[in-house]
Amino acid sequence: MEQHVARPEVWQQLGKWRPLLPAMLLFSAVAVDLTTPRDVSASALYAAGILTAAPLLSLRGTILTGATALLLDFAMFWYFGYRGSGPELSELSMVTTVAVVAAFLNRLVYHLHTQLRSARDIAAAVQRAVLPDPPKASGPLRFAARYEAAQTDAHIGGDLYAVVDTPFGVRCVIGDVRGKGMEAVRAVAASIGTFREAALREPSLSGLVERLERAVAHEIQQSGSMTELEGFITGVVAEFPRRSKEVRLVNRGHPAPMLFLTDTVRYVEPSRSGLPLGMSDLATGPECIDTVMFPDGAILLLYTDGLTEARDEKGVFYDPVGRFAGYTPPGPDALLDALLADVHVHTGGRRTDDMALLAITHTPDNG
Known part of the structure; x- marks a missing residue:
């Protein structure tokens, strides 16, 4: 890098x-x-x-x-x-x-x-209530998260993330509400609340995503303002089954996660593009669930488009895969610190969109 x-x-x-x-x-x-x-x-x-x-x-x-x-x-x-x-x-x-x-x-x-x-x-205090820090660890998994709002001195915006340890494995979500202001914050709170409750109850990943879909659709109806909420939330839901070195991903119109392996980094593109949450009326076919190998030492990075749409003074978009090629992060916290520092250099400190980052790594389970 x-x-x-x-x-x-x-x-x-x-x-x-x-x-x-x-x-x-x-x-x-x-x-x-x-x-x-x-x-x-x-x-x-x-x-x-x-x-x-x-x-x-x-x-x-x-x-x-x-x-x-x-x-x-x-x-x-x-x-x-x-x-x-x-x-x-x-x-x-x-x-x-x-x-x-x-x-x-x-x-x-x-x-x-x-x-x-x-x-x-x-x-x-609102940020801690709506977006609490994820647990540092769960079994062989280690977590780190960062959040930067577009507005200076703001603590929360329209991006969301959550990590829940469930009987079905560890489940994570990251999302981006297509809207601004208090409507977006309310949608964030409603979505995270639904995810935390459904993640503990729904045995299947597709059932969990369906619960999220219904919650987003209900929030759109209750908001009474399609203009402010813009009608959908992009997101990625990840599930790490217990005693398994793999991750299952559902991508609903969100930027593809990044997978860091030894000296390599790549995007994990979905096998079939999914529509954002809140647009189920336009969807056809079953939920697309991709299974990806997640060996010891691997780091999965979930992020919102505030990362890849960050621009320099010439309007060039930030390319995390290109800039981190050949870089082997020692852990999730170090990866996020290096990533944020590099983004700030690229943009000259300017921020035009919220940015949420969630990194998960797999370490040997010594328990």
Whole structure:
């Protein structure tokens, strides 16, 4: 696999120095006052130093910066021999006013930050409830999952995944709701709830998929908005039978899973294309179930199209098979970390669609 190192944002690189910016501006103001003619004022730098402190420092730090700026400005007037003249009082009044405004802005930023942090905590709680992390292991199987929403700071969107250990083997699903907003989130919650319940009860994989089909159709009817939900969910359902080194796959209009073997990686294309969930009225024939060998050390990657439809600045789609050819991942977590890092390099950090990743590996069962 071609290795890349993403370049951190300049703002992140300089993050630890940001609290020093107000002091640097005040220092620059004093330097300008001392090195320029006496009729040249650095009042703009004093004001900039105070206002910069508002979002970067605490309330105490902001007030201290304002007081320091006022004292330094007064000291410069005294140094140049001004004694209570009109320009001196006008500039000192301006600096004082800016300091008061900066203290107010500091409190405003603090309360906005508190509200944002609360919203993020709520979003994270919703994600844990709707998309809980899969188990780390079940028998010889090991799991890892990642989720990135298209919207910055969002925690959940229209992609879904779930892993359930059942009497019939371990069953997994990954899917993509064709819609946005709260309608998509509601469809995600309904689909995962149905999958978890049906996976424990339905003995056959085809019966499980049929239950999902009915749940999606019911959700479409209940939503009352075909435009927002767009009427279907693409998905892959995988079943790992117990004491068997194979996986059974049902692909309903979803991107083909990827299978990582020693130094090789390939797409697992379905033998017959299936329609997305929610379009059963157009389907004909029995459910297509493909059985694929899944030996020790193999990793199956289930993903949504946010991965393969990620584009670089020239509009070139991301090709995970081509970029990871010859790469042997040491485990599912390492694979997903490497994959996400490589996607971010390819796109330059831009995200236009949700992306869900679920990796499963088969290790020797020592139990």
